[in-house]
Amino acid sequence: MKIINCPLNGPRNSSEFVHGGELRQMPDPNNCTDKEWADYVFYSDNQIGVITEWWLHAPSGYWFIAERHTGSDEILRTYDPSEIFTHRVDFAEKVESGQPEEIKA
Amino acid sequence: MTVIKPELFNSRSFIYRTHQQAEFAEVAGAAQVLSYAQQGDPTTGLIDLSVRPRIGLRGPNAEEALLASGLLHPQQPNTLTVSDEGVMVLRLGRTEYWVLALPGASADLDLDALQQQLNGPGIYPVYCHDSYTWLALAGENLADIMAKVCAVDLREESFAPGDLVMTSLARVGGIICHHQMAGKTVYSIFSDSASAGYLWEALLDAMAEFDGAPAGQNLLLVADE
Numbered sequence A: 001m002k003i004i005n006c007p008l009n010g011p012r013n014s015s016e017f018v019h020g021g022e023l024r025q026m027p028d029p030n031n032c033t034d035k036e037w038a039d040y041v042f043y044s045d046n047q048i049g050v051i052t053e054w055w056l057h058a059p060s061g062y063w064f065i066a067e068r069h070t071g072s073d074e075i076l077r078t079y080d081p082s083e084i085f086t087h088r089v090d091f092a093e094k095v096e097s098g099q100p101e102e103i104k105a
Numbered sequence B: 001m002t003v004i005k006p007e008l009f010n011s012r013s014f015i016y017r018t019h020q021q022a023e024f025a026e027v028a029g030a031a032q033v034l035s036y037a038q039q040g041d042p043t044t045g046l047i048d049l050s051v052r053p054r055i056g057l058r059g060p061n062a063e064e065a066l067l068a069s070g071l072l073h074p075q076q077p078n079t080l081t082v083s084d085e086g087v088m089v090l091r092l093g094r095t096e097y098w099v100l101a102l103p104g105a106s107a108d109l110d111l112d113a114l115q116q117q118l119n120g121p122g123i124y125p126v127y128c129h130d131s132y133t134w135l136a137l138a139g140e141n142l143a144d145i146m147a148k149v150c151a152v153d154l155r156e157e158s159f160a161p162g163d164l165v166m167t168s169l170a171r172v173g174g175i176i177c178h179h180q181m182a183g184k185t186v187y188s189i190f191s192d193s194a195s196a197g198y199l200w201e202a203l204l205d206a207m208a209e210f211d212g213a214p215a216g217q218n219l220l221l222v223a224d225e
Helices: A034-042 B062-068 B111-117 B142-147 B193-210
Strands: A003-006 A010-013 A017-022 A050-057 A062-069 A075-079 B022-027 B030-036 B044-048 B054-058 B079-082 B087-092 B096-101 B124-126 B132-139 B164-169 B172-181 B184-192 B212-215
Touching: A003 A062, A003 A075, B030 B212, B044 B193, B054 B062, B054 B111, B062 B096, B079 B172, B087 B164, B087 B172, B096 B111, B132 B142, B132 B193, B132 B212, B142 B184, B142 B193, B172 B193, B184 B193, B193 B212
Parallel strands: B044 B212
Antiparallel strands: A003 A010, A017 A050, A050 A062, A062 A075, B022 B030, B044 B132, B054 B096, B054 B124, B079 B087, B087 B096, B132 B184, B164 B172, B172 B184
16 A cells, blocks of 8 residues: 655555645635636646645544655655645635626536 | 443443443443453453543643643653543644543542633634543553554554554544553554444454453553452
């Protein structure tokens, strides 16, 4: 079985981990367009190369960040999210436009 | 005198129906197994401690509150401390703590009062009583038994007393804590209450070849001669 190195718990079987998707910059959820939000939630780049992802160590409920090569599936580095998230992320208040957003099929 | 049975209490262990031949005592408004009547103490016992009191807290200020209350603070993540009063403190990750009353804890220990005291901004209660089952594996060959159900190396060289691991055992998530009681090695195991019945059976099955048997908390209080 593959071994993933959890920054908190050490090397563990990959069956203890849950993939949490690619780490991406979240658009301001109050003021972005639906398209921008859908792009953030539903679409990923799916390119070959090193990507930065969220992973969960399920038995301890611990989320961390891993850098993985999508071609070789090799995990190059894992680290605690505090390396990236050094302070609380806040977003601006919602700006009321008065007009409903246009939805295209 | 009334014979104490789990059915006398509203609060019960998740697997109280499996303790048919056991003697009980009242602990925190529920029935705790003291011993299994029809057998002597096994060399390796599996003990259901699910009804024993425990509280949890987490948050950036949890460490400070824990130190202020005079509890022994585990210095490293994934370690534990045991005090002379029978209080075990688990540090799960960086900022989550569980405080548990071991069998034989002093009678004036009031964890509900402590939970009130461990309060304030940056401290959040963690509910860990009825959502988790607490099984204690005590005696000999523990690392060999656990090797059958768990991928992590739990031999003494890599899993010393005072260590804990959060991993999957018998394919369910759980916390395994290594401590000593009455001169015995004890692995306290915490797992989701929904899998309590399964885990009890799975561990007994793994113990069978090492002459393991169900036991009560007296096994953790009386030292072997």
